[in-house]
Amino acid sequence: MPQPPADKNSSTGFDANLLAFTHQLRGEGMAVGTAELLDATAAIGHVAWADRDAVHGALSATLAKSPEDRRIFDIVFDRFFFRAAEQAALDLGEPIAGSKPGDEDAARIDIEKLKQQIAQALRDGSDGSVRDMARLAVAAFGQTQGGSGVVGVDVQRIRRALGLRSEPQPELPAEDPRAAGIPRDRLRLFEQEVRRELERQTIERTRSLPPARPLGDLERGLPTGPAQDLAEIHKVIAQLRRKMATNGQLLRGQKRSNVIDVRKTVRASLQTGGVPVVLKQRPKRPKRPEIFVLCDVSTSVTSSSVFFLSVLHALHDSFRKMRSFVFIERISEVTEVFEKERDFKKISRAITTDAGVADVSGYTDYGRVWSEFLAQIESELHPRATVIVLGDARTNGRPAREDLFAQVAARAGRTFWLNPEPKLYWNYGDSVINAYAEYCIAYECWTAAHLSDFVEALTRPGTPRASQR
Amino acid sequence: MSAGPKTAEDLAAQLTADGYLADTQTALVAWLAIELGKPVLVEGPAGVGKTELAKSLSRVLDRDLIRLQCYEGLDEAKALYEWNYRKQLLRIQAESDGAGWDKVQDDIFGEEFLLERPLLEAITSEEPVVLLVDEIDKTDQEFEAMLLELLSDFQVSVPELGTMTSKSHPVVLLTSNNSRELTEALKRRCLYLWIDYPEAEHELAIIRLKAPELSATVSAKLVELVGEIRALDLKKPPSIAESIDWARALLLLGADSIDSKVFAETMSVIIKHRSDLETVAERVGMKLAGGDAATAS
Numbered sequence: 001m002p003q004p005p006a007d008k009n010s011s012t013g014f015d016a017n018l019l020a021f022t023h024q025l026r027g028e029g030m031a032v033g034t035a036e037l038l039d040a041t042a043a044i045g046h047v048a049w050a051d052r053d054a055v056h057g058a059l060s061a062t063l064a065k066s067p068e069d070r071r072i073f074d075i076v077f078d079r080f081f082f083r084a085a086e087q088a089a090l091d092l093g094e095p096i097a098g099s100k101p102g103d104e105d106a107a108r109i110d111i112e113k114l115k116q117q118i119a120q121a122l123r124d125g126s127d128g129s130v131r132d133m134a135r136l137a138v139a140a141f142g143q144t145q146g147g148s149g150v151v152g153v154d155v156q157r158i159r160r161a162l163g164l165r166s167e168p169q170p171e172l173p174a175e176d177p178r179a180a181g182i183p184r185d186r187l188r189l190f191e192q193e194v195r196r197e198l199e200r201q202t203i204e205r206t207r208s209l210p211p212a213r214p215l216g217d218l219e220r221g222l223p224t225g226p227a228q229d230l231a232e233i234h235k236v237i238a239q240l241r242r243k244m245a246t247n248g249q250l251l252r253g254q255k256r257s258n259v260i261d262v263r264k265t266v267r268a269s270l271q272t273g274g275v276p277v278v279l280k281q282r283p284k285r286p287k288r289p290e291i292f293v294l295c296d297v298s299t300s301v302t303s304s305s306v307f308f309l310s311v312l313h314a315l316h317d318s319f320r321k322m323r324s325f326v327f328i329e330r331i332s333e334v335t336e337v338f339e340k341e342r343d344f345k346k347i348s349r350a351i352t353t354d355a356g357v358a359d360v361s362g363y364t365d366y367g368r369v370w371s372e373f374l375a376q377i378e379s380e381l382h383p384r385a386t387v388i389v390l391g392d393a394r395t396n397g398r399p400a401r402e403d404l405f406a407q408v409a410a411r412a413g414r415t416f417w418l419n420p421e422p423k424l425y426w427n428y429g430d431s432v433i434n435a436y437a438e439y440c441i442a443y444e445c446w447t448a449a450h451l452s453d454f455v456e457a458l459t460r461p462g463t464p465r466a467s468q469r
Numbered sequence: 470m471s472a473g474p475k476t477a478e479d480l481a482a483q484l485t486a487d488g489y490l491a492d493t494q495t496a497l498v499a500w501l502a503i504e505l506g507k508p509v510l511v512e513g514p515a516g517v518g519k520t521e522l523a524k525s526l527s528r529v530l531d532r533d534l535i536r537l538q539c540y541e542g543l544d545e546a547k548a549l550y551e552w553n554y555r556k557q558l559l560r561i562q563a564e565s566d567g568a569g570w571d572k573v574q575d576d577i578f579g580e581e582f583l584l585e586r587p588l589l590e591a592i593t594s595e596e597p598v599v600l601l602v603d604e605i606d607k608t609d610q611e612f613e614a615m616l617l618e619l620l621s622d623f624q625v626s627v628p629e630l631g632t633m634t635s636k637s638h639p640v641v642l643l644t645s646n647n648s649r650e651l652t653e654a655l656k657r658r659c660l661y662l663w664i665d666y667p668e669a670e671h672e673l674a675i676i677r678l679k680a681p682e683l684s685a686t687v688s689a690k691l692v693e694l695v696g697e698i699r700a701l702d703l704k705k706p707p708s709i710a711e712s713i714d715w716a717r718a719l720l721l722l723g724a725d726s727i728d729s730k731v732f733a734e735t736m737s738v739i740i741k742h743r744s745d746l747e748t749v750a751e752r753v754g755m756k757l758a759g760g761d762a763a764t765a766s
Binding site for chain 2: 066
């Protein structure tokens with residue numbers, strides 16, 4: 001078990017470690033101020049240092065102050081103190097903890113029995129036994145079949161080799177602990193321990209620590225993968241709604257100038273003998289834009305666009321009017337689908353199967369999309385309308401026709417482009433986002449934070465076009 | 470504090486004796502709050518025992534509990550203090566002849582004319598208290614800002630009187646259902662505790678504690694089912710409070726097992742939305758029915 005070094009006074013002691021730790025937290029985007037750091041130091045003084053959970057608890061209570069921060073904190077905490085312990089062991093020249101059974105031991109392990117044992121321990125055992133099992137599993141499968149060198153791949157390979165799955169496996173005999181499926185959280189714990197064990201072995205082999213890896217985008221990005229969790233999506237939506245509720249209030253409060261309602265003021269002045277002592281102002285009404293959304297639903301961006309569409313529709317009461325279109329090669333209106341359906345899964349199905357998206361080749365044809373959109377909607381576009389396009393701007397080599405897009409943008413009041421790809425990949429390959437970005441404001445949109453930034457910009461009164469250019 | 474807890478484990482044991490099963494993190498943060506004298510911001514889904522924690526803490530520490538229930542539009546007059554203007558008027562009228570203005574003015578802005586509201590009461594109390602600011606997320610941001618002085622320095626400034634510093638150090642708990650983002654300034658002054666739905670064993674222990682007459686097998690089944698239901702995508706997942714209600718309902722009905730029939734009858738205790746009812750009946754009810762058929766054959 002990784003433990004912080006117990007030497008308090010030396011410069012390499014715990015204070016320094018804590019500093020380095022908070023530094024890493026800041027690096028991952030958490031706002032950790034000096035006040036928090038002082039609190040953490042004070043809190044650490046009140047718990048047993050040798051107790052990992054107590055230290056973790058004390059630090060998380062003082063440093064990580066929202067569920068999102070807590071998630072990042074947990075990852076960084078594990079990584080940091082694991083690395084600190086390994087580094088200390090390396091410095092002292094001691095063998096890395098977690099000695100594995102020798103090769104002859106590995107050869108003698110009965111593989112089939114081991115599989116059962118591990119599954120049993122996962123279902124019933126304590127966290128400690130899971131750790132032991134992870135070591136055994138690495139010893140049995142990590143070496144004999146040769147590692148791929150990539151830890152993540154090896155972890156999955158070992159899990160598969162053990163036949164561990166969360167869903168029930170009816171083909172196995174009933175007394176097999178794997179038959180009913182392994183609880184998902186236990187499985188995750190096991191994978192984590194296997195990963196740790198593999199990392200430990202790598203460190204032992206190379207006698208040095210691999211460079212610290214910043215948190216992957218995967219760990220923080222929007223839930224867009226094929227295995228996306230519906231509850232997770234709804235959480236993001238609920239969060240956005242909350243943010244918007246708070247922001248709306250902020251906006252109303254920040255708007256300085258206002259129009260005086262003469263009639264009300266005069267009426268109020270009657271109380272004070274005709275002297276307008278109290279000025280009555282017109283109530284401020286939040287701006288409710290009219291929105292046209294165009295979503296690319298070709299396979300590469302489906303999940304993020306459907307997700308995005310459902311976010312917009314969940315927020316539809318903030319907009320006066322909203323029409324949604326999906327496109328691959330041609331466009332098709334899906335406004336009604338969203339009005340009727342509330343279930344995300346059904347919406348996805350309806351869009352991909354029944355919406356009538358002409359999906360001949362499955363490749364996006366932006367030029368054709370613009371011309372069709374103009375033909376259908378041109379008369380309805382006006383300076384107060386907002387057009388939002390969500391797509392990766394990958395034309396598959398077909399003409400981009402940015403001239404048509406410019407026409408759309410010229411007719412609409414505001415035009416946004418949301419690109420679900422990280423900015424790093426823009427304009428590489430067949431991405432022509434720059435050609436379109438001339439006529440609109442392009443946002444990258446692959447984390448919940450990006451999305452909420454965008455929604456904020458969308459509901460902000462006034463045109464951001466002037467301010468951002 | 471007669472027998473104040475010495476360690477976090479000590480506090481956990483005392484809370485358990487009081488009927489509140491705290492997990493290690495909860496006990497640790499509560500203990501740190503007492504030791505460091507910092508407020509705790511408790512967040513988590515509805516019904517996981519945030520308010521209950523404060524109540525239990527007040528009993529364990531043998532302190533009075535002062536509770537401020539927040540709502541939209543709550544202002545300092547209702548939360549902090551208010552001048553008792555009726556009494557002030559009476560005073561002015563009683564003194565109207567004779568006494569000079571200055572004297573009356575000094576008089577009427579004395580502590581005698583101050584109506585203490587919960588926050589000021591917590592500050593001025595001679596005995597240390599537990600202050601619970603419930604559902605802070607329901608208030609406006611202005612109210613949060615007003616709390617800052619109280620939370621960081623345990624003092625309240627009354628313009629006419631000056632600063633009133635706390636005589637005893639209260640333990641402050643703020644709860645939030647996370648219905649809006651709290652400001653950074655508030656968060657910075659607090660320790661943070663996230664209480665989530667408990668692990669299965671922990672929940673089982675709670676059920677056993679709150680409904681001890683319910684048989685062990687039924688309790689275990691109940692906890693398992695509730696866990697399953699929480700994993701579904703619901704508008705309002707059942708909380709601990711609802712599991713306890715369910716356990717008591719089963720007890721009343723004298724159910725000795727949870728089969729699909731009992732489940733269908735009592736489901737409404739834990740599910741509070743029509744659409745949720747359908748989802749749960751479809752997923753969990755069917756599964757139970759399948760299980761029944763398998764045991765019958």
